[in-house]
Amino acid sequence: MDSFTxxxxxxxxASKSLTxxxxxxxxxxxxxxxxxxxxLHRNLLQFDAAIPPPPGLINPKRSAQINKLRESGNAxxxxxxxxxxxxxYTLALDMCLTRPHWEQxxxxxxxxxxxxxxxxxxxxxxxxxxxxxxxxxxxxxxxPKDNVKAWYRRALCLKEMNKLEDAREILEMGSEWEAxxxxxxxxxxxxxxxxxxxxxxxxxxxxx
Amino acid sequence: MGxxxxxxIPPILYLVVIVGSMATFSSIYRKxxxxxxxxxxxxxxxxxxxxxxxxxxxxxxxxxxPKIPDSxxxxxxxRRATDVIQKAITIRQxxxxxxxxxxxxxxxxxxxxxxLQAEQEIDAEIKEVAEDAMALSTQNxxxxxxxxxxxAEMITNDRLRQKxxxxxxxxxxxxxxxxxxxxxxxSEFLASEGVEDLVxxxxxxxxxxxxxxxPTKAGHVSDEDGVLVEAEASSPLTPKESxxxxxxxxxxxxxxxxxxxxxxxxxx
Numbered sequence: 001m002d003s004f005t006x007x008x009x010x011x012x013x014a015s016k017s018l019t020x021x022x023x024x025x026x027x028x029x030x031x032x033x034x035x036x037x038x039x040l041h042r043n044l045l046q047f048d049a050a051i052p053p054p055p056g057l058i059n060p061k062r063s064a065q066i067n068k069l070r071e072s073g074n075a076x077x078x079x080x081x082x083x084x085x086x087x088x089y090t091l092a093l094d095m096c097l098t099r100p101h102w103e104q105x106x107x108x109x110x111x112x113x114x115x116x117x118x119x120x121x122x123x124x125x126x127x128x129x130x131x132x133x134x135x136x137x138x139x140x141x142x143x144p145k146d147n148v149k150a151w152y153r154r155a156l157c158l159k160e161m162n163k164l165e166d167a168r169e170i171l172e173m174g175s176e177w178e179a180x181x182x183x184x185x186x187x188x189x190x191x192x193x194x195x196x197x198x199x200x201x202x203x204x205x206x207x208x
Numbered sequence: 209m210g211x212x213x214x215x216x217i218p219p220i221l222y223l224v225v226i227v228g229s230m231a232t233f234s235s236i237y238r239k240x241x242x243x244x245x246x247x248x249x250x251x252x253x254x255x256x257x258x259x260x261x262x263x264x265x266x267x268x269x270x271x272x273x274p275k276i277p278d279s280x281x282x283x284x285x286x287r288r289a290t291d292v293i294q295k296a297i298t299i300r301q302x303x304x305x306x307x308x309x310x311x312x313x314x315x316x317x318x319x320x321x322x323x324l325q326a327e328q329e330i331d332a333e334i335k336e337v338a339e340d341a342m343a344l345s346t347q348n349x350x351x352x353x354x355x356x357x358x359x360a361e362m363i364t365n366d367r368l369r370q371k372x373x374x375x376x377x378x379x380x381x382x383x384x385x386x387x388x389x390x391x392x393x394x395s396e397f398l399a400s401e402g403v404e405d406l407v408x409x410x411x412x413x414x415x416x417x418x419x420x421x422x423p424t425k426a427g428h429v430s431d432e433d434g435v436l437v438e439a440e441a442s443s444p445l446t447p448k449e450s451x452x453x454x455x456x457x458x459x460x461x462x463x464x465x466x467x468x469x470x471x472x473x474x475x476x
Binding site (some may be wrong): 005007008009010011013016018027029030034036037041042044045048049050051052053054055097099101102103104105108109112129130131133134137138140141161176 | 254256257258259260262264265266267274275276277279280282283284286287340344345346348351354357358361362364365366368369370371372376378379383384385387398
């Protein structure tokens, strides 16, 4: 393991980006690998000596911006301009998902789960059931616990799309995850589950 | 005296033969073992990030060397660290299962030796990276203390984004399925309302209206109508309609959500 392959590399003086010299036997993936390296290098230049800080240190500017976008999204939602709210949530989401990768992934999960859940609500208000379902699903996937609203919205969209069995499954899964909050915040989930079960029954009766 | 010497010869000869044969055996055995180890297939494919990093370090030795700034070398080291951590995780995760397989005899001894060798190599590489990070630290940042933390976080983040991308593709399937369904219901509604002339006469019309309005605000109105109609229409047109509203014609990605969540749950 004490040997390595000397690669035909050179550096562009102006842009400080590495490139592979043309060689007779080109190495597969070298170009893409170098491209990733150069992109990371450009991002790291913002730090002193290009050393990224430990994951716990977060750039507060971006967090503030995300929060602001989300808040204005909420405001737009309250004003019933749902399209506007959705647009703002989407912007916030973009900001959140493009966080640099050396920052805590837990934070991305937390933020994205919340924004997805909000956007699901906006989609529901506009009766975009499929999109609402997908957003809520994202939210549940990112943060299954303590996320009653997302579970509820996901099941609601499924119910509206007449996918009753799926809605039931999601509701059961949701109440499993929210077992700790049973009796406190999961009232909506139970009510919806009752509705769905009733709808399934009705459907069976109608088809029988 | 001469008699004495003659009596000593057999035991000495015996010793020489024994020691000699043992020495030859051990040298041959070791040589074979070394050969086997050398010819062993490496556990991991050669690491490109390691090659890049080491090449950067060795570039000054080549004729007319380009000047490599430290920041580039640090970036290369960080990328190497992520690769090493990735491998270390793989090793740690596969050690216990491999051990059980070995005990059951499902896996040969050579695989196990190969695995142990890979483990040692990874340990050595981690040490190497830590030392280099120490050398590249500044006064303000003792990089060796957190380079692996950063690297591990980068891996987690990469995986998270990948998962999200996959999920997005699935979501698109859902949206397509739903818009197809609403479109179908709507055209059936138009047909049942006796607007066939319009549909057939200017057959392009409803399609254009639908596709152009689905994503905008007007679209949801039509969606709503579609759902209502479906409920009503299902009784008169029973067999065909109720079937189609269930799942048959357009493939439904119905069971996908449950699976994805479970996977995420397991990873956590």
